[in-house]
Structures are given as C-alpha cells and as structure tokens.
Amino acid sequence: MKKFFILIVGVIAAIVALCMTGPLVGLAFSALLIYLGMHYYVKAKSIFSKILWVVIGLIGVFSAMSNVPALVGLAALILLYVLYKKWNNEEVSFNTLKVKESDPFTNFENEWAKLTK
Numbered sequence: 001m002k003k004f005f006i007l008i009v010g011v012i013a014a015i016v017a018l019c020m021t022g023p024l025v026g027l028a029f030s031a032l033l034i035y036l037g038m039h040y041y042v043k044a045k046s047i048f049s050k051i052l053w054v055v056i057g058l059i060g061v062f063s064a065m066s067n068v069p070a071l072v073g074l075a076a077l078i079l080l081y082v083l084y085k086k087w088n089n090e091e092v093s094f095n096t097l098k099v100k101e102s103d104p105f106t107n108f109e110n111e112w113a114k115l116t117k
Helices: 002-019 021-043 047-066 070-087 104-116
Strands: none
Touching: 002 021, 002 070, 021 047, 021 070
16 A cells, blocks of 8 residues: 555656646756856956846845746656655765864874874
C-alpha cells in the first residue's frame, strides 16, 4: 500500500512538473539574466556599461517575479526526487555541507601533516 501511495503522488507530481515546464524555463532564463547582469556589472569599467548591466539585471528580476508559479513546479520536482529516493529505500538528505571539527589544534595537525608530505 505504501508503494501504491508513493506511485500515485509521484504521478501527480510529474503531471504538475510537466505542466509547469514553461514557467520553469522562464524562471531559469530570468536567473540567467540576473546572473549575467551581476557578473558583468562587477567587471564593467565605464558608467554606461554599468547602467546597461543593471538594466539587464532588473529585467531579469521583474521577469522572475512574473514567473512565481514556477515555484510550484520546482516544489513538484523536489517532491519527485524525494519520492524516487523513498521508492528505492534510500535515505533522503539535503545536507551536503561537511562540518569540520571546531578544535583548532586538530585542524592544525591535519594541515601540518599535509605540509610535511
């Protein structure tokens, strides 16, 4: 019964994700415009080029605000990922950060061992 429930929810999430393909593409394009605007604004030397890249970034921001329904599609894709992991009896973890020990002497010993090799 559990696999049947996962299958039904997965099918519904897949349908929602497919219906939201257009807004997801629009949101990705908006994110690209925002990234390009910020990236080239930092590299720009003249005032005119800085203004141009700010305008391009603002176009991306306004376009992203109009693609808010894409967040539903994004949530459906995340749900599909979680259901896929549950279907295969795998652990679902979104924590990809590795926490190092806070003891500075342990970190020093590790770095010293790397330097002496």
